[in-house]
Amino acid sequence: MEETIICQSCAMPIGKNEELYGTNANGSKNPDYCIYCFKDGNFTSDISMDEMIDFCAKYMAKDDEALSEESAKELLRGLFPKLKRWAK
Helix, strand or coil: CCCCCECCCCCCECCCCHHHEEECCCCCEEEEEECCCEECCEECCCCCHHHHHHHHHHHHHHHCCCCCHHHHHHHHHHHHHHCCCCCC
16 A cells, blocks of 8 residues: 655655645755755744644544544644654
């Protein structure tokens, strides 16, 4: 089974869809980050991991009726520290 490729900042599934890849300073595609999080070699927002979790949980709960916003936050709290942007 193929591993799902997710943005290493917000965890949005981006797969092999290059249209969703962020861009490096030289304009090349960066498959680690999505277009919403990374543009021209920089993150698009100066946001903390907790703020990103709160932001993303709202969309997860909206997209999945079986998932509450609090449940989404709990899932993301386990995942985000493993992502490249947030890993210490």
